[in-house]
Each structure stands twice: as structure tokens, then as C-alpha cells.
Amino acid sequence: MQKLLSSIIYSICLILLSLAYINDTKDFLSNFAPFCTTGNIKPVPPQTITPESLGITASSTEPSNMYSKAYCLVDADSNRILASKDEDMKLPMASTTKIMTCIIALENGDMGSIVTASQNAASMPDVQLNMKAGERFILQDLLYSLMLESHNDTAVAIAEHIGGSVEGFAKLMNLKAEELGLGSTHFVTPNGLDADEHYTTAYELCCIASYAIQNEDFMNIVQTPSHQFSNYDGTRAYSVNNKDAFLTSYNGAIGIKTGFTGNAGYCFCGAARRDNVTLVSSVLACGWPPNKGYKWSDTRKLMDYGFKGHAQAAVTPKNPLPAITVSDGKEASVPVKRTSTESFNVLISKDDIITVSYELPEKLSAPVRSGDIIGYENYTINDGLYMSIPIVASKTIDKTDSRYFANILVRMFFANY
Incomplete structure (x- = not known):
């Protein structure tokens, strides 16, 4: 049956193709795919957006005479690197580890739950809250101890409470790093004490922080000047004070974490x-x-460079998009559209170049469904991809079949008589 149907379709196509050489018939068939022509659909060439066209005049010299072995400065909205040195080098990160510890606790813990300090937690070296084995605390209070004074015993108590063990908590930390797309970060401890295979990079540490500062509870903690609390049984009182001098010494500072190990x-x-x-x-x-x-x-130099040498500008996707040729379809081409035409902000200097390029096929095969992603409009700043906007088919194009060609024959017959 299938072979018979294929033979019928083939025969119909031959009839239509032969009729196409008759002028009147050819004109008639030119209204239908695949006999109509789509013309020469040209690919969209890359286009350049200059900072001047966006009104950007800001510029500054990248920091020099830095003390850091590795450093990085990013736009937190996009994680685009604005300045860096050895930003991909794997290095120990000391107590900046606790940024991830705090986020894991906030996302996985009950802030009102009771944390019981183990002997392992109480044995951690300085800096300490000096909790005692068996002493109980409210989890939320411990997060202030963790982030304001960087207590190592507190970090382990939190880890054991949420992860069941330090090792279990480290798995949660590494899963979050994987979720964030961080391939050069690995956690072993919740407090950042020196350990083999405990490392990150300057860039990926920025990415962790960019993620963390989106959490309102995290920001409330790291911006708190001081916090007073008692253990759960009310037998001991504690006071912790924020050790982040940057928070009060730099205009616009919002935190977040210091660290030191040998x-x-x-x-x-x-x-x-x-x-x-x-x-x-x-x-x-x-x-x-x-x-x-x-x-x-070093931090002030980086921040000054970022704020003085860059400015925000709005970019609006508006370049016309070509229709894409469709083979074996009931229409010869399909119109396309972006999934978003909203303006988006870029943080750039006058020395940056924005390039718009397109990933679009020369031809599609039917069927094509409305909403199918068929390509991308890519925005790069200098050599780095900044944003990709999906381009989708804006209508459905069904595949030709025997009924489609039979219908053309019938219409052609009645058109002539």
C-alpha cells in the first residue's frame, strides 16, 4: 500500500513538472510550493554596534601594580569579565569558601532549626565562636557567626547539621558549583581551611558571589554590622561583629567576605x-x-576601574530577519522572529565593540512547527559571547503529500475551465 501511494505521489509530481513547461500552467503553478521561487534569500551579515552609537564615552586604564596572584572583576548582571589576571588559575580561597557555605545553608536549611555542636566542630582551629560540644544554637544565629566573624567551628556545625557530615555537605557545595557551571571549583571543607583538592579560580569565585548576592537573606546577613544572640538553652551569650572593612570604607560597597590561610x-x-x-x-x-x-x-583599584571606565547602555534587537527556505513544504519559506525584542543593558567602555551575528540555516525541511527554535541572534562584546536570543519559526509549514498535489491539480483544472 505504501509503495502504491508513493508511486501515485511520484506520478502526480511528474505530471505537474511537465505541465510547468506550459506557460499558462507554469504561471499558475508558481503560486504553489515547490514550484514557486523564494528569490535569493541572503544570509544576514554580522553587524557592529559601536559604543559611540550608544552614547558611551567612559574609559579608564586597567589597574596596574596589583599585589594579587590572581584577580578578577565582573559585571554581576552578566558575569562578563571587565578586568582580570590569571582568572582561571586554580587556587585555595580560604574563608571566601563560606560564601558557598552560607548559600547552601540558606537554600537547604530551616532557619529556626536547632544545631547541636559536635566534638569535631568544637575542635576547629581559630577563628572560633568557641562553641562547646553538645551546645545548641539556632541555625539563623550561626549564619551571622559564619559570615561576620568567619568562625571555623560554626562552619563545621552548620555543615554537619545540613549535610549529615562535612563530606555530605561538601557534596552539596560541589553540586551547586556544578549547577552554576563552575568547572574549576571544588570544595572539601565548609570553612576554607587548607585541604588538598579545595580550590576555585578568581573568576569562578566572582560567579559564586554574583549568585549569592541575589539572595535577599544572604545580603541582610553580610551587611549587618553586629549581631547578638544566645545559645538555645540561654546559658551563654554571644556577640559577633562584621570584619569586612570594605563595607564601610568604599562608596557603594555591599560586602561580602574576607579570607586567610597559610x-x-x-x-x-x-x-x-x-x-x-x-x-x-x-x-x-x-x-x-x-x-x-x-x-x-587591590579591591579598590578594581572597583574604581569598573565604575569610572564603564557605563550602561541599552541595546534593542531590531535588525530585520530573513525568511528561511523550506524544502518539501506546502509553503516555500517560513517567516521567523526573535523570542524577545526587549532592550537589554550592557556595561561597556568606549573601547569595547559589540558584534551581532546570526546562526541560521540556509534551508529547513518540512514539517516546521510554529515556535521551533531554528537559530540564534548572538551578541558578543569583544571576543566574548554576551547574549544569545533564540530565533523561532513564526508559523507552521506542513510537509507536502499526495492530497496537497491532488488539490493543486483540481484547482488547476477548474482554473482552465
């Missing part, structure tokens, strides 16, 4: 916001004692 050196991951622009920076291996202030100096 292997990692001084580390800091900071964030600042001005005029709807949020920047995140990280400095790793930024000196050893007694050079405690190097991390602040």
Missing part, C-alpha cells in the same frame, strides 16, 4: 553597587602577613 594568603571577594551597576571582584593570594591591607588596595 596556603591561600589574604583573599577577598567584594561587591559594590552604584546607579544600578553592580560589580563583583575577587583577589586571591593577595599577600601574606604583615601585608593585611593589600587586599583592600
Whole structure:
């Protein structure tokens, strides 16, 4: 039966093709696919958007004479790198680890739950809350101890409470890193004490921080000047104070975390916001004692460069898109559209170049369904991909069949008589 049907379709096509050489018939058939022509549909060439066309004049010289072994500055909205040195080098990150510890606790823990300190937690080296084995706390209070004074015993108590063990909690941390697309970050401890295979990069630490500062509860904690609490049984009182000097010394600073170990050196991951622009920076291996202030100096240089040398501009997707040829379809081409035509902001300097390029096929095969993603409109800034907007078919094109060709024959017959 299938062979018979195929033979019928083939015969109909031969009839129509032969009739196409008769002028009147040819004109008639030109109204139908596949006999009509779509003309020469040209691919869309790449286009350049200059900062000047967007009104951007900001410019600055990238920081020099930095103390950090590796550093990075990103636009927090896109994680686009604005300045960096060895940003992909795997390095220990000390207590900046606790940014991820806090986020895992906020996302997986009950803030009102009771945390019981184990002997393992109580045995952690300085810096400590000096909790005692068996002592009980409310989880929310411990997050202030974790982030304001960077207590190592608190980090382990939180990890054991939520993950069942330090190892179980580390799995949660690594799963989150994988979820965030961080391929050069690996956690072993919740407090950042030196350990083999415990590392991140300057860039990926910025990505972790960019994610964390989207959490309102996280921001409330890291911006708190001080916090007082008691253990659950009310037998001991505690007071913790924010050790992040950047928070009160830099215009627009919003946190977030310092760190130091013998292997990692001084580390800091900071964030600042001005005029709807949020920047995140990280400095790793930024000196050893007694050079405690190097991390602040490097961070200010990065932030100054970001704010003084860049400005926001709105880009609106508006270039016309061509129809795409469709083979074996009931129409010869399909119109396409973007999934979004809304303007989006870019943070750039006058030296940056935005390029718009297109990933579109020369031809599609029917059937094509309305809403099918058929390509992308890509926006790159310099050499880095900034955004991809999906391009979809805006209507359905069904595949030709015997009924379609039979209908053309019938219409052609009545058109002539």
C-alpha cells in the first residue's frame, strides 16, 4: 500500500513538472510550493554596534601594580569579565569558601532549626565562636557567626547539621558549583581551611558571589554590622561583629567576605553597587602577613576601574530577519522572529565593540512547527559571547503529500475551465 501511494505521489509530481513547461500552467503553478521561487534569500551579515552609537564615552586604564596572584572583576548582571589576571588559575580561597557555605545553608536549611555542636566542630582551629560540644544554637544565629566573624567551628556545625557530615555537605557545595557551571571549583571543607583538592579560580569565585548576592537573606546577613544572640538553652551569650572593612570604607560597597590561610594568603571577594551597576571582584593570594591591607588596595583599584571606565547602555534587537527556505513544504519559506525584542543593558567602555551575528540555516525541511527554535541572534562584546536570543519559526509549514498535489491539480483544472 505504501509503495502504491508513493508511486501515485511520484506520478502526480511528474505530471505537474511537465505541465510547468506550459506557460499558462507554469504561471499558475508558481503560486504553489515547490514550484514557486523564494528569490535569493541572503544570509544576514554580522553587524557592529559601536559604543559611540550608544552614547558611551567612559574609559579608564586597567589597574596596574596589583599585589594579587590572581584577580578578577565582573559585571554581576552578566558575569562578563571587565578586568582580570590569571582568572582561571586554580587556587585555595580560604574563608571566601563560606560564601558557598552560607548559600547552601540558606537554600537547604530551616532557619529556626536547632544545631547541636559536635566534638569535631568544637575542635576547629581559630577563628572560633568557641562553641562547646553538645551546645545548641539556632541555625539563623550561626549564619551571622559564619559570615561576620568567619568562625571555623560554626562552619563545621552548620555543615554537619545540613549535610549529615562535612563530606555530605561538601557534596552539596560541589553540586551547586556544578549547577552554576563552575568547572574549576571544588570544595572539601565548609570553612576554607587548607585541604588538598579545595580550590576555585578568581573568576569562578566572582560567579559564586554574583549568585549569592541575589539572595535577599544572604545580603541582610553580610551587611549587618553586629549581631547578638544566645545559645538555645540561654546559658551563654554571644556577640559577633562584621570584619569586612570594605563595607564601610568604599562608596557603594555591599560586602561580602574576607579570607586567610597559610596556603591561600589574604583573599577577598567584594561587591559594590552604584546607579544600578553592580560589580563583583575577587583577589586571591593577595599577600601574606604583615601585608593585611593589600587586599583592600587591590579591591579598590578594581572597583574604581569598573565604575569610572564603564557605563550602561541599552541595546534593542531590531535588525530585520530573513525568511528561511523550506524544502518539501506546502509553503516555500517560513517567516521567523526573535523570542524577545526587549532592550537589554550592557556595561561597556568606549573601547569595547559589540558584534551581532546570526546562526541560521540556509534551508529547513518540512514539517516546521510554529515556535521551533531554528537559530540564534548572538551578541558578543569583544571576543566574548554576551547574549544569545533564540530565533523561532513564526508559523507552521506542513510537509507536502499526495492530497496537497491532488488539490493543486483540481484547482488547476477548474482554473482552465
